[in-house]
Amino acid sequence: MSTSPSSKPSPAVYRRRRLVALVGVVVVIALIWWLVSALFGGGGNPAATTSPTSTEVDTAEAAPAETTDPEPTPTETPMSTPEPEPTPTVCTEAEVAVTAVVDSESYDADQLPQFSVTLENTSDTSCIIDVGTASQVYTVMSGSDTIWVSTHCQENSDSQVVELVAGKEVSAPAIEWSRERSNTDTCDDENRPDAVTGGAYYNLTVKIGGITSDPVYFALY
8 A cells, every 4th residue: 555645734824833942942042141140140149229418308399487577676875974063163243133113202200111131143054042031131331330230239140141043133132220229239229229310311221142233312301
């Protein structure tokens, strides 16, 4: 019995076989490459990923804190030291005008003269002066004849130093004259002689604080 010869594969079968063989070769090459890479490519230490040791800072910028302008510290204005006022000096005749004052130019027989004195500081500065009764001297004269002096029989006199402000005028209380003559030897006499009347003229001067006034004139009737 005879056998029929086997038929040849078709060209399509050959192409598939070559394609499979080619794929197999590619797979083998890829496998060999992977093995080589695994054996020799991993020898170096991979770059170590270092994690930051510092505390992670929020990447968002923090909003600037609201600041308020500090209130200005009040500065104390240095106080200027006032210059001390000059100490007033004793009034002189050039600084003070002393004026004798009578309450009338003439007096009838039943009238008693009233005497006073004013002081005016005519300078630009204050001064001090003693205006006490111990410093006041009233003198009545007729010509060169001394008729009466207020200190002849004065008792309980005192001193009173005051400051007389520049441009200011002050007056002393009035004193009364009995129209009698005075003398230190007749202070206790009850009947001292009277001053001459009948229209006789007299002048009054007043000395106070060492400064003497100009005379002022009056008549007795």
